[in-house]
Amino acid sequence: MSEFQKAMQIATSGMIAQNVRIRVIAQNIANAESLATEPGGKPYQRQTVSFKSAMDRASGAEVVKVGNIGVDRSPFGRQFDPGHPAADENGYVLLPNVKPLIEMVDLRQAQRSYEANLRVIDVARTMVARTIDLLR
């Protein structure tokens, strides 16, 4: 496998990792108002994603993989709403610990990272194609 192909493979792994990240962010944003169904229950807990580098044995390239998808243990929000079906005995409803602003910044970061990897593929491809063009 040529170095260019390795570069493209590594960039692809980066794009796939960002795909997973986008999925988790979408999940968080969509569930930003998902509350508990029974009184005093827990609402949706924000999920986090972490990346790790991994050696690809076939090509000897250091690719990126999704480490694990964990949960954010920061405290839930509370709102006084005694009429709500999920309200506890004091009349409080727990709100998910998703902050739309943070999710948006994360989303933008994922987008930028995806674009950077895309650019690497584009450049590697153009370099190979231009080299082949020398023969023409």
Added chain:
Amino acid sequence: MTTSMSTAINAYVDAVQRVGAGGESPAKTPGGNFADLVKSIGENALEAGNKADQMTLSAIDGQANIAEVVTAVANAELALQTVVAVRDQVVSAYQEILRMPI
């Protein structure tokens, strides 16, 4: 694609040197003859093309990531371009010899 593109280029350089040497039997030169060269780069391109096909099919099934498909197709395309470029050069060198006044 196990053999890299630079191998194909090296093979092409060998082929050109062989043509330039003139009168030398191709079978005696190291690195195989012209048929082997064409066969090996053709096989490489075929392999890359097959992989691209596989990835496309599994993407239709929803199993492969679109990024993987694009990379596989780009690899196949580059391999094919290499084969075509090398072939064109070798054929034009051959035609050049045919045009030689006797």
